[in-house]
Amino acid sequence: MNTICRHMTESEHESLPCLCCGHLATRCERTHGPDTEAVRRPVARWLATALGALLLALGLAFACARADEPLPGDSVYQLELPLVDQDGTAFDFGAGRGRPRLVSMFYSSCKYVCPMIVDTLKKTEHALDPARRAGVDVLLVSLDPDTDTPAALKQLAAQRHIDLPRWRLANTDATHVRRLAAVLGIQYKQLGKAEFSHSTVLVLLDAQGRIVARSEKLGEADPAFVAAVERQLAGG
Amino acid sequence: MAQGRISGCTAPRASRARRAALAIALFAAAGAAHAAPAYVDIPATSFLSVIETGPDAKPQRIAAFALRVEPVTNAQFLAFVNAHPQWQRGRAPSLFADAGYLSHWQSADALGGTALPGQPVTRVSWFAAQAYCESEHARLPSWLEWERAAAASDTVADARGDAAWRRQLLDWYAKPSTGALAGVGGTPNLYGVRDLHGLVWEWVEDYAALMVTADSRDQNDPDRLKFCGAAALSLRDRENYALLMRIAMLSSLKAADTTANLGFRCARSLPTTVTP
Secondary structure (H helix, E strand, O other): OOHHHHHOOHHHHHHOOHHHOHHHHHHHHOOOOOOOHHHOOHHHHHHHHHHHHHHHHHHHHHHHHHHOOOOOOOOHHHOOOEEEEOOOOEEEHHHHOOOOEEEEEEOOOOOOOOHHHHHHHHHHHHOOOOOOHHHOEEEEEEOOOOOOOHHHHHHHHHHOOOOOOOEEEEEOOHHHHHHHHHHHOOOEEEEEOOEEEEEOOEEEEOOOOOEEEEEOOOOOOOHHHHHHHHHHHOOO | OHHHHHOOOOOOHHHHHHHHHHHHHHHHHHOOOOOOOOEEEEOOEEEOOOEEOOOOOOOEEEOOEEEEOOOOEHHHHHHHHHHOHHHOOOOOOOOOOOOOOOOOOOEOOEOOOOOOOOOEOOOOOHHHHHHHHHHOOOEOOOHHHHHHHHOOOOOOOOOOOOHHHHHHHHHHHHOOOOOOOOOOOOOOOOOOOOOOOOOOEEOOOOHHHOOOOOOOOOOOOOOHHHEOOOOOOEEOOOOOHHHHHHHHHHHOOOOOOOOOOEEOOOEEEOOOOOOO
16 A cells, blocks of 8 residues: 555545556546647748757767766766667667766556656756757656566657657666666665555756756756756756 | 585475586686585575565565575675776775775785685675676575575574574674674574674665665655655564664665675575476
8 A cells, every 4th residue: 555645635646646656547547639739830840850950969979079088986877777768779878978867767557657757857847948958868767667668668758748859768677777776866665566666756967977966856846956957058 | 414404495406416516617617716605595485574565464475596605705705806806996986885895905906904704795885796696696685585584593494483583683783893703604594594693784685675764864854755655664573673673774775885794695596486
């Protein structure tokens, strides 16, 4: 039985998405309408893609310029961590070097992930200077690799209108889940099949993979955390 | 006497002999002078942990596994860091080991007079312990596996209800840890495993999941939303102070932490057998 849920009133249950309440999972199964926004205005979309590609290229160039330097000893990219994203593409955790990155861990026993973590990340991004927003990457790693297959992650990304590929949803094996949680300071415990208890932490990494800020605030953007992201986007 | 107990394990002798032969062959090939570290099979069982997540917790099924007979020693860990220099003191990234890592050794590649070869290695982080176990084609035991093996006295598989046995454990935990650590090789328990109690604390794979409160390191912030789910574990069997102390100690650690009394041993999963 879920401690938080046990402490909540029915209305609080209603306002809290399926994140914490595995046994209330059915509530989360509301379907989103088709994403009509994305197919509108093809020209704008083309422009956005081109701009995105340009930014990505710039980002890569920046990353390559720094990749030769040894990693700082406290960089979480010291951890060898093979990941697979929502497209089934294998990549290494350290591939995020060169740009600031928001990282968190989640699981999706209710099929659509912990919506509050996604919501909070979105709100955090929304609070950023729009001109700089595209400069930060987001990585969400599943605690539950058995359930959160690439296909499941892909579906989630579509349902939650997640900004791919700047956001990446990924999984890894159970041993590496534990190691990543350890370096990020995220505690979790498996309670049963596809049910976990975990601390909800958003972690901000600098371009070298050092933890520069963390936030445990859920449901709204944490001003101190937003300011820390802004500082990273402004060049540290 | 210990031999007799070990052979009382349920695993077929042939498979153990085969594993031993393989281990010997590997070591012969490597030209190592010393024998491979011994592991013994711990049979499958149903076990009720002192940690539970609900008022009506049921015993959990624990599959058979192999557990290292003794904790890893200084000499063994030295051989490991010599073979894997990235784990030497001063070279392991701070992400994986704090400043105290192997600080009692004379140097990065020598024990010196203060760290004896036969003493259990301490001042090792969770990451370093994991890396060592991988070098033995093993892993850290889970808490449940450790607790299950450590529940055995030298005569019964689950001595937790035995007041005299519990008293014996408590005597060790109550002893101040200022003296030099003894060497490994204490009295074997029912399964032939030594030093589970009375020598050092030991890392387990899931030490971070032994949550007694939402976050025992941050008790000043009772923000309930910080933690999802059944974090507030209730501890059953309050008589078992010795284990509760161990759980409390392990829960307070971070993965890069090292302490003067914290070592480890490794475990291996066994091929699963079909049970009716």
